[in-house]
Amino acid sequence: MLEVRDLSVSYGAIRAVRGISFSLGKGELVSLLGANGAGKSSTIKCIAGALKASGGTITLEGKDITTSSPEQVVRTGLATVPETRDVFPDLTVAENLMLGAYLHRRDVAGNRDNLERMHALFPRLSERSNQAAGTLSGGEQQMLVIARALMSRPSVLLLDEPSLGLAPAIVERIFEMIETLKKSGLTILLVEQNVNQALAVADRAYVMRLGSIVASGTADEIRSTSDLSAHYLGS
């Protein structure tokens, strides 16, 4: 579904991502792990079209999206939930969700079905349909940005640090929801600091350090064979 080959990302002289390669098969949940500054968010932003690659290629379902704009990337079937968790604060929950369906705005019946699916997945959003998104709790805003991304009907979902700064009970709920999405057949790339929880839901994982991939394998292999704390904490 998604293939990243020799991807590099630079900010001036800073080489944030140094020729990494990885892939996601259909229906796979793959986690990208690594300490602060490892290059995970830069990788995600580049795949989403928000940052220009300085080298390498990104292919989504056989289509080269390396130089695509963010809108073209969404049209090709990839939705991103950035770690910034940016809702439109003055719009209601329902309006935020409908903005996610912008590409399918003429398919009113399809959007209604999809909205019902989101309400089943996130009952809390359903109860708060008419509430301004800016007044939601952090966990509810995270649910909203995930649901909004799903309204674009992606075949691949990129999740950047969905558990960041949330209370443990909400983190549990977010991970349960990620498992539900995985069971529905969605292909997911999950960037997480929360290694144990990420490995509990992931089929495979890649560990990044200083812009490079330093370990990869199934969740069990990563747990048992790599010195995760050295890679992860940089110690």
Ligand SMILES: Nc1ncnc2c1ncn2[C@@H]1O[C@H](COP(=O)(O)OP(=O)(O)OP(=O)(O)O)[C@@H](O)[C@H]1O
């Ligand atoms: N806009 C920017 N300008 C200059 N350097 C940047 C910029 N964004 C990121 N970097 C640098 O690129 C490197 C990788 O950062 P990135 O945010 O991709 O890492 P990360 O693994 O996502 O970290 P975190 O878990 O803290 O979000 C870091 O050294 C960071 O300082």
